[in-house]
Amino acid sequence: MSRRAAQSTDPRVHPAMVLDDVVHQPTRLGILTLLAETGRADFPYLKTTLDLTDGNLGRHLEVLADHGLIAITKGYEGKRPRTWAEITRIGREALATQIAAMRQIVERVEQLPGV
Amino acid sequence: MSRRAAQSTDPRVHPAMVLDDVVHQPTRLGILTLLAETGRADFPYLKTTLDLTDGNLGRHLEVLADHGLIAITKGYEGKRPRTWAEITRIGREALATQIAAMRQIVERVEQLPGV
Numbered sequence: 001m002s003r004r005a006a007q008s009t010d011p012r013v014h015p016a017m018v019l020d021d022v023v024h025q026p027t028r029l030g031i032l033t034l035l036a037e038t039g040r041a042d043f044p045y046l047k048t049t050l051d052l053t054d055g056n057l058g059r060h061l062e063v064l065a066d067h068g069l070i071a072i073t074k075g076y077e078g079k080r081p082r083t084w085a086e087i088t089r090i091g092r093e094a095l096a097t098q099i100a101a102m103r104q105i106v107e108r109v110e111q112l113p114g115v
Numbered sequence: 116m117s118r119r120a121a122q123s124t125d126p127r128v129h130p131a132m133v134l135d136d137v138v139h140q141p142t143r144l145g146i147l148t149l150l151a152e153t154g155r156a157d158f159p160y161l162k163t164t165l166d167l168t169d170g171n172l173g174r175h176l177e178v179l180a181d182h183g184l185i186a187i188t189k190g191y192e193g194k195r196p197r198t199w200a201e202i203t204r205i206g207r208e209a210l211a212t213q214i215a216a217m218r219q220i221v222e223r224v225e226q227l228p229g230v
Contacts, residue, residue: 013166014145014148014149014164014165014166016141016142016144016145016148016165017141017142017145017165017166019141019144021141024139024141026131026132026134026136026139027131027132029131029134029220030129030131030132033129033131033220033223033224034129036224036227037223037227049129050129050131050132051128051129051132095224096224099220099221099224099225102217102220102221103221103225105144105148105214105217106214106217106218106221108148108152109148109151109210109211109214110214110218112151112152
């Protein structure tokens with residue numbers, strides 16, 4: 001779904017259709033949520049907290065970086081290579097849009113008697 | 116993600132990792148939310164409300180039915196073929212688990228100053 005669609009406020013558009021797949025995918029949503037909390041985090045922290053493999057985390061960081069939602073910095077701590085990820089302004093905005101749509105869905109479903 | 120993981124209440128597990136991809140995918144989440152509201156809906160109603168193509172809606176209904184989250188009934192209204200979808204008990208439970216995880220993520224992010 002495009003970023004444009006994600007910004008729709010048309011009440012005829014179902015809130016689920018406002019969700020942006022780039023942000024919505026569970027692992028990426030987890031990464032963005034953690035980075036919104038911490039600002040910046042290193043690879044081992046994200047890997048452990050979200051219980052991911054190296055390959056899986058690497059792939060999702062790449063997708064987020066390709067969309068400008070996070071910035072990745074590589075460096076060294078002593079002789080050890082380190083990778084940090086940081087949420088960008090665009091990333092915070094995309095997460096805020098996503099969270100607003102999620103809240104609408106949560107409230108719609110929570111008011112139903114049978115669920 | 117497995118249904119087992121979706122039921123985790125381990126506080127060390129990040130709520131984003133509790134999300135079940137079968138339910139979480141935006142179109143399927145929209146379908147389940149609508150069916151939780153209406154109980155049963157026909158193909159044109161879902162198609163119009165979620166602004167989907169026939170092929171897209173058909174594919175997602177199939178995934179939901181394959182996982183036992185909805186039941187599909189085919190019949191005729193006069194000479195016209197009709198397809199109805201209905202949420203199952205398993206579907207309501209899966210949606211409730213999903214909504215609880217979504218609420219946790221929403222609340223975590225909403226309490227942050229910068230988002």
